[in-house]
Amino acid sequence: MDTLSTSIDAGANMIVFRGISKSYGSSVALHTTDFAVRxxxxxxxxxxxxxGKSTILNIIAGAVAPSTGSILLEGKDVSTVPPRERGLGMVFQNYALLPHLNVFDNVAFPLRIRGVGxxxxxQRVRNALERVGLTGYENRKPREMxxxxxQRVGIARCIVYSPSVILMDEPLGALDKKLRDQLQGEIKRLHRDLGTTLxxxxxxxxxxxxxxxxxxxxxxxxIAQLGTPDELYFEPTSEFVADFVGESNLFEGVVQSIDTVLIGGNWTLKVRSTAGHTMGSRVKVLVRPEKISVVESEGSVIETGDAVNECTGVISQISxxxxxxxxxxxxxxGAALLVKTISARAVERSPMGRPLTVRWSARDSAVLKK
Ligand SMILES: Nc1ncnc2c1ncn2[C@@H]1O[C@H](COP(=O)(O)OP(=O)(O)OP(=O)(O)O)[C@@H](O)[C@H]1O
Ligand SMILES: [Mg+2]
Structure with missing residues (x-):
């Protein structure tokens, strides 16, 4: 986790939270949090x-005042700096466009209030509209789009004044799946081109x-976990993370040795490592469904040098x-195992009710941290 103790180089961080929390009366929206955005x-x-997602975003923006702690932007304490002077751009789920203004004037708005010539x-509005693919739409009103x-207008209005940080709160939440996918790609490209912190x-x-x-x-x-997508997916630190990110098989068992966990009293599961857990303690083992492969024919050779788990069962549900x-x-x-595989051959040959053997490597059996 990228807490302050591990972020040695403060200069590499754009946003730093130091002991930030937020309570409304007796209810806590954000517990004391230290974290940094590079x-x-x-x-x-x-x-x-x-x-607490929007709470964090709004504290960065300055729209919500934290109950405790301080916030640093590029190393400077901005806790008392009003939102407009923080130099941040914001994109909202509901677009928040000014309905009586056309596209040009909506995008020009943040420049006008900053007194730009x-x-x-x-030039800057033309540039921003070009970046979001809206050249030619200058005279449309929001309701005509x-x-x-x-949302592209919302993004153009945000990037037009080149903010050093862009904050987006569920910007694609109101759009259908296909459009969401398309705009996701555009936002990713925009981030790459602009090089801003997002x-x-x-x-x-x-x-x-x-x-x-x-x-x-x-x-x-x-914060349940902060890490790369890979870390969250393959090395979740808790059952909550494993469950929230992707699909998973979770087995409950007891630590038996440095590389085995006893499941349900009679099944020894070979795992990556039980380091950090004492012998006999209860743990959960995570196996991602796409790491399990079907044994194509009986007695087929194991290709890897790794320890392998194997089990046989009958298919109950298939799609x-x-x-x-x-x-x-x-x-x-009696355990139910979820399996995802690209090769359907063995599965097709194995009608419902006929035994099928699957296997996965000990390396792909991760013991969850406490
Ligand atoms: N102005 C407020 N007054 C009282 N409680 C609030 C206020 N704003 C937020 N909260 C509470 O703080 C908690 C965190 O809210 P927040 O808006 O950060 O959640 P979120 O993760 O953005 O959720 P969502 O996905 O629904 O937008 C919630 O329990 C919410 O009810
Ligand atoms: Mg929210």
Whole structure:
């Protein structure tokens, strides 16, 4: 986790939270939080409704005053600096465009209130609209545009004054899936081109994993885990993270040795490592469904040098989609195992009720930290 103790070089950080918390009366929206957003990174705040994502964003923006702590922007304490003077750009879910102004004037608005000259406004607005693919729409009113187009105006209005940090709160939340995918790509490209620091709120884990350099997963007003998409997916630090990010098989068991966990009293699961857990303690083991492969024929050779887990069961549920076969295997011990595989051959040959053997490497069996 990128807490202050690990971020040695303060200069590499764009935003730093020092002991920031937020309470409304007796209810805590954000528990005491230390964290840092690196210069130029795309960081997503992910988490269920009410977990504190918007609270963090609004504290960065200056729209919400923290109850405790201080906030640094590029090393400077901005705790008492009003929102407009923080030099941040904001994009909202509901676009927040001025309905009586046309596209040009909406995008020009932040420049006008900053007293930018007429000809520079002309050029910068043209530039911003070009970046979001809206050249030619200057005279339209917001109501004459689709949701996706309105959000592009919202983004143009944000980038037009070249903020050093862009904050986006569920900017694609109001759009349908196809448009969301398209705009996701555009936002990612924009971030790459502009090189600004971007903090992005979403409750869609796929969106967060696709877009971000790092993801900060929130739970109940606390950071559950902050790391790269890969770290959250393959090395979750808790059951909450494992469950929230992607699909998972979770086995409960007891630590037996440095590389085995006893599940349900009679099944020894070979795991990556039980380091950090005492013998006999209860742990959860995570196996991602796409790490499990079907044993194509009996006695087929194991290719890897790793220790391998193998089990046999019968298929209970099966679905094909998106180039993947997804099925549930009910094992002899009664455990249900979710498997995702690209190769459907063995599964197709194995009708419901006929035994099927699957295996996965000990390396892909991660013991969750406490
Ligand atoms: N002005 C307020 N007064 C009282 N409680 C508030 C206020 N704003 C937020 N909260 C509470 O703080 C908690 C965190 O809210 P926040 O808006 O940060 O959640 P969120 O993660 O953005 O959720 P969502 O995905 O629904 O937008 C919630 O329990 C919310 O009810
Ligand atoms: Mg929110």
């Amino acid at each position: 210069k130029g990174e795309f960081l997503s705040l992910l988490g269920p409704s009410g977990s 007429k000809s520079e406004i002309q 689709s949701g996706g187009q309105q 903090v992005y709120v979403t409750h869609d884990q796929e969106e967060a994993l696709n877009l971000s350099d790092r993801v900060c997963l929130m739970n109940g007003g606390r 094909f989609g998106g180039g993947m076969t997804r099925f549930e295997l009910t094992t002899g011990a």
